[in-house]
């Protein structure tokens with residue numbers, strides 16, 4: 001059992017007590033409230049006994065020294081990122097394990113998000129966002145005149161004779177539209193609902209890592225914004241769902257999400273010659289979020305360099321400032337800069353929207369989805 005696991009376990013008990021005391025039930029359906037309340041005692045007992053077991057096989061850590069160090073998982077998040085206190089709830093992991101998860105809730109448009117476009121330029125000369133092109137000459141590009149010229153050369157016509165870009169709100173044409181017309185997609189933000197996330201309190205490794213490919217669920221950033229894998233291919237679908245300079249954009253159903261780790265994207269942009277600036281503070285070694293298996297995600301560097309011992313998922317076991325020696329992921333300098341796979345099990349229902357049944361969320365189930 002690693003240090004991070006122990007910290008999460010010891011963090012679980014005070015969290016449960018707080019949860020029981022507050023009886024928080026805001027924005028939760030009746031079914032969920034009763035499940036939460038019924039499960040509180042059980043999870044408290046489980047956490048206590050498991051924590052006690054981990055104490056026995058640990059000679060150097062006890063509850064007193066770690067309580068208050070981690071305390072509430074929510075403490076790692078940026079102020080305002082979460083709209084409710086983190087709770088510990090019963091959950092089932094994708095490997096069938098019945099366990100406990102942290103339940104975190106964030107706004108569909110968190111106040112911590114300081115970037116809001118530009119995404120699609122109105123004309124070839126206007127300021128715009130970025131895209132990871134997957135056709136000929138693949139790579140990270142600013143959506144500038146050179147990019148649109150390259151698109152035209154490759155047979156993709158986004159621009160009319162006057163230099164105006166075709167721009168479409170994907171909500172207006174319907175999700176999954178298979179039209180072949182080329183258009184820059186820019187959805188309308190809707191900050192009126194919430195996304196709810198489950199993170200295992202104790203990461204459990206899968207027999208085989210799960211690939212994190214197109215629109216797969218990667219994790220939750222410390223700003224409360226969910227992180228997905230690659231955005232859909234333009235070559236396949238015709239539409240180009242432009243990203244802002246930090247690698248995020250609005251889903252057709254209105255919520256903001258990342259397709260990059262924003263805290264180190266500027267290196268990628270600079271290396272690609274994309275003349276745009278991400279306004280999110282850049283720190284290539286910072287803790288940036290948690291993958292949906294419960295392991296932490298850091299920037300691409302550690303002790304001043306990219307670690308040399310990363311596995312296929314861009315993770316390794318080494319010492320961290322926050323959690324001691326434990327498995328964790330690193331962002332990369334590839335584009336997108338996210339872990340390519342996930343070693344641990346995520347929860348069934350990892351990502352949901354309790355107050356908006358129409359939110360379009362990737363299922364996150366199974367490899368490659």
Ligand SMILES: [Zn+2]
Nearest residue numbers: 231249257259
């Ligand atoms: Zn997206």
Ligand SMILES: [Zn+2]
Nearest residue numbers: 302307318330
């Ligand atoms: Zn590391």
